[in-house]
Amino acid sequence: MNPRLEKDQKEQSLIQRCKGGEFRAFRELVEQYQSRIYAVCFGIVRNREDTFDVMQEVFIKIYNSIKHFSGQSGLYVWIYRIAVNTGLDFFRKRKRKQKIIEKSYQDGGTVKGGSHSQSPADIAVSLELKDLVHRAIAKLPDNHKSIIVLREIEGLSYQEIAKIMECSEGTVMSRLFYARKTLMTLLKKYMAVNGDRQNETT
Helix, strand or coil: CCHHHHHHHHHHHHHHHHHCCCHHHHHHHHHHHHHHHHHHHHHHHCCHHHHHHHHHHHHHHHHHHHHHCCCCCCHHHHHHHHHHHHHHHHHHHHHHHHHHHHHHHHCCCCCCCCCCCCCHHHHHHCCCHHHHHHHHHHCCCHHHHHHHHHHHHCCCCHHHHHHHHCCCHHHHHHHHHHHHHHHHHHHHHHHHHHHHHHHHHC
């Protein structure tokens, strides 16, 4: 039997078993996709514990909605879309909370236990290049952030990303171009700050 055909048949069988409420089948689905979902979610939220929380929400959504899965987009595309959207929702909510906290400090709030006034420049200097890249990714607009994660971290094709993002391959290429351009600009700023601080200490 053709390996791809056999894989498709196994996937269809797994989907039908999940739709039938077979918990063992859902556990197989979790085991099959959990590492890839972790990579996608972590690429967006950038915190290990938060990633596990997001993953739990992703799997709950999959469990509750798989009975409505039509199969038109392919299982992995459907799952990736849920993971990306859930990760972005979490990131946006966390960002709003951070703004509220920052505003409370600006309005006269105090922080116990010492100073927490470390600047973004100080933080950037203390990180390795990999951490700088992830910090820069976190500052990208949501649609650019997800494109970078899916392409550069997950290594998906333009066609696969287009299905997940529900847009054309041309749109994917355009967003990826501007996302990379913005990312490089942010990295140059971070590296420039890092270089200035190193010069000050020598």
